[in-house]
Amino acid sequence: MDSIKQQEESGIVKNKLQNRVLNKFFNNKLALIGLVVFTFIVLATIFAPLICRYHPGKIDVINALQPPSAKHILGTDKIGRDVFARIVYGGRISILVGLGSALGAALIGVMIGCYAGYKGGWLDKIFMRISEIFMSFPQIILVLLLVSIVGQSLWNLLLIFIVTGWGSVYRLVRSQMLSIREEEYVQALRAFGLNDFIICYKHMLPNALGPIMVNITLSTAMFILQETSLSFLGLGVPLNIPTWGNILNVAQDLSILKENWWIWLPVGILISTFVLSVNFIGDGLRDSTDPTQQG
Amino acid sequence: MNEEIIITVNNLKTYFYTNQRCNKAVDGVSFKLKRGKTLCMVGESGCGKSVTATSIMRLLPTLARIEEGEIIYHSEEGDIRIDQLAKNGKKMRSLRGSEIAMIFQDPMTALNPVYTVGFQIIESLRYHTKMTKRARRKKAIELLRGMGIPLPEQRVDEFLHQYSGGMRQRAMIAMGMSCNPKVLIADEPTTALDVTIQAQIFDLMNQLKETYKTAIMMITHDMGVVAELADDVVVMYMGNIVESGTVEEVFKTPAHPYTKALLKSIPVLGCGKNQELEPIRGNTPDPYNRPEGCQFNPRCDYCDEKCFEMPNDFKVTGTHHAKCWHYRKVLENE
Amino acid sequence: MLEYITRRTLVLIPMLLIITFLIYAGLELTPGDAVSFMVSPDVLANISPERLEALRESLGLNDPFVIRYFKWLGGVLRGDFGYSLTSGVPISKIVIDRLPATIELSVAALLISTVLGSILGTLSALKKGSMLDHMLTVAGMIGVSIPQFFFGLVAILIFALKLGWLPSGGRMMPGYDSFLDRLPHLVLPAFVLGLTMTAGVMRYARASMLDALNKEFIKTARSKGIPEWRVNFIHGFRVALTPVIVLVGFRLPMLIGGSVIIEQIFQWPGIGKEFVAAVRGQNLPLVMMIALFFVLAVLIASFLVDFFTALLDPRVKLD
Secondary structure, X not given: OHHHHHHHHHOOOOOOOOOHHHHHHHHOHHHHHHHHHHHHHHHHHHOHHHHOOOOOOOOOHHHOOOOOOOXXXXXXXXXXXXXXXXXXXXXXXXXXXXXXXXXXXXXXXXXXXXXXXXXXXXXXXXXXXXXHHHHHOOHHHHHHXXXXXXXXXXXXXXXXXXXXXXXXXXXXXXXXXXXXXXXXXXXXXXXXXXXXXXXXXXXHHHHHHHHHHHHHHHHHHHHHHHHHHHHHOOOOOOOOOOOHXXXXXHHXXXXXXXXXXXXXXXXXXXXXXHHHHHHHHHHHHHHHHOOOOOO | OOOOEEEEEEEEEEEEEEOOEEEEEEEEEEEEEEOOOEEEEEOOOOOOHHHHHHHHHOOOOOOEEXXXXXXXXXXXXXXXXXXXXXXXXXHHHHHEOOOEEEEOOOHHHHOOOOOEHHHHHHHXXXXXXXXXXXXXXXXXXXXXXXXXXXXXXXXXXXXXXXOOHHHHHHHHHHHHHOOOOOEEEEEOOOOOOOHHHHHHHHHHHHHHHHHHOOEEEEEEOOHHHHHHHOOEEEEEEOOEEEEEEEHHHHHXXXXXXXXXXXHHOOOOOOXXXXXXXXXXXXXXXXXXXXXXXXXXXXXXXXXXXHHHOOOOOEEOOOOOEEOOOOHHHHHHOO | OHHHHHHHXXXXXXXXXXXXXXXXXXXXXXXXXXXXXXXXXXXXXXXXXXXXXXXXXXXXXXXXXXXXXXXXXXXXXXXXXXXOOOOOOEHHHHHHHHHHHHHHHHHHHHHHHHHHHHHHHHXXXXXXXXXXXXXXXXXXXXXXXXXXXXXXXXXXXXXXXXXXXXXXXXOOOOOOOOHHHHHHHHHHXXXXXXXXXXXXXXXXXXXXXXXXXXXXXXXXXXHOOOOHHHHHHHHHHHHHHHHHHHHHHHOHHHHHHHHHHHHHHOOOOOHHHHHHXXXXXXXXXXXXXXXXXXXXXXXXXXXXXXXXXXHXXXXXXXX
């Protein structure tokens, strides 16, 4: 408090950035750390060929189950593949699945929620019922059920995540729209005789962007966790594609769990770190876009 | 020290620290509260009235603190420096509710919805009196009856949502008066009520003042309320007291341009439709971007170069003070 | 109150119809013949093609889809869930056999997460802005960021494989079947599931408590000069409690999701493990029926939550 008072009295206002939202976000240390870690890991997976000495699929049975050494920094797995390379390349798929599903679900949820929330009536009721049905299934049960119907593949998984994930975005956007709809300016736009689509997508949607961004971030974290859990069970991305979950799959074997920590421990810690960084970003966004938050 | 004075506030400064900024909500306020008198504190919303009251009660939120000045409670056992007590310490708690009580604007939010009204009145008695459980309950019923609530034996066990608007505020006053406090601070107690009930509540408060010699500090933005209830008036603007005095002095001979403008901007009941009302021009300044010197200068008709310096507190008469360089001009310019 | 309950039940019915209809549609997608999940596989093994055709006719398998659906629904209502493709055991028997284990684990985890979560959350709210609050907030974030199975693996490695304090999996050894005998097996999975759920409860309890503490009536209570603990607990916590209880009910989907994974890691013989096995074995009838069972559980739980909230809040009583 004293430092704030001094600043105020000496006339220096610390905040040079004009945007209050950005300002609060960059004042949040955890969010900033999250952003740095997130960027670092994403860049590492994008430039995977530059930082890995081995191909993630290269089998080398003679050097199987090697502990970490100068040659293989994180050792090798049961069939001699370099664990480090698999982690870095695996990150590509895992992040793609997480981010892709979150964006896909958000796209559908926003498209429907924005229009249905604005128009209301039977259209809104129908989508509300559909989303209720989706929400009454525990997420992982619905995902597994769909996996068993459509079969296991990378694209199927992405599709299933989108199908099971749009409901929450839809509800969020809808409730935002319901409150924005009551604002004076929307009435004014309607009085001008503007097209419904222009009113809701161009004029109303930008006012709901804060919560949507937060939702996208947090559901990215959730989908990454789900992908790893499903792949760990052997029911997610097919096992021949390296993903973070698939690398961990072998840890179901108690002897690997006990003797060969380098195969599963580093990747588990990496997943946790990555998801944590995404959650920090989401939390920072939430705090900075929420006008009721003070302090 | 004068026997009649119960609370002295000297140069009180309370600042808020939110969003990395410092808001000087109350910036040097001094006044005295007298036994058996009603002091009305008027001003528009955000001028620091409520903050002054909560500073006296030491109920400020965690992001606010008292920077300077003193709040002295002249109790029978000697003076107590309220500003130096621990915020929720034992001493402060023993004053709250028993010596100084407060009632709030909206009883619907200020009373707990999940407990009965009786429970909330009894709670206060429990910590400030040595009554038995039965005596406490009896006292609660008595209090409700005293406030004119019908069927108090039954009402005492009812919840807030079962009360009507006027009854809620009366129940709140009953709670405030339960330990016969020496000081009652009322923060806009009638803003949420309609006019007929307002009049009942004011009657009630005047009775209390006369029977128990309670000092009442009434916070309001309604000049009508002031005219009806006040013995003394304090006018606040942007965290400062701009004018203070008895109700006649302030209403008949306003010495500060703000008070004058305020009185001109409200209709007087019974003067017909053709009153000339003059709204105060301009807007209340941003508290983070205050004008230099007198806070009222951008909106003031009397403003000149001198006003860019903070004016002193000028004595108009023995009891009447105004914080304006040009108070003589304001007085003469009737 | 009665009217409220009836209205709430009436809303459930169309929803259940749609969900069961979807589940049935899913069942019809089963590769092979629909007979396979309506008739015990033992009977099916020694049957001639003509008899089979007659059986189809008599079972109404040649009826239109909607009629077939209602017949199937009638069966489900009478407790006839069909048969597992792989083992031929009636699905109702599988569910009943596995249910106790799942309930045992879920109740234990729910207890741990609710008690720990509301205590830590309340503490965090009361000490808002303090070191403890920051630490708990960060710990909570870490808690929701670690994959449940990874947390489980680390727990197994430390407490079962390295220290050898607790068994690494299973529910009971042959011959030991009292609850006390089973307890060591329960400790690890229950704590792993409970702790991963604690973070959510803690966060929610904190928000709810802060919300309650920001209410006007807290200021009023304080203005009466009553002790701080009374302000915080009698006035604040009591009001914050209702949403936390609501959350307990709404956490059932999370609990089910978590138990699926935890049961797999700890080889806990519950419905979740059966479900994973069914998905792996392409045992679609079993998958569908267990999913239906979970949905029913969730819907009933949310119904009960509404009911108890109405009971807890004196304001709702009048309606």
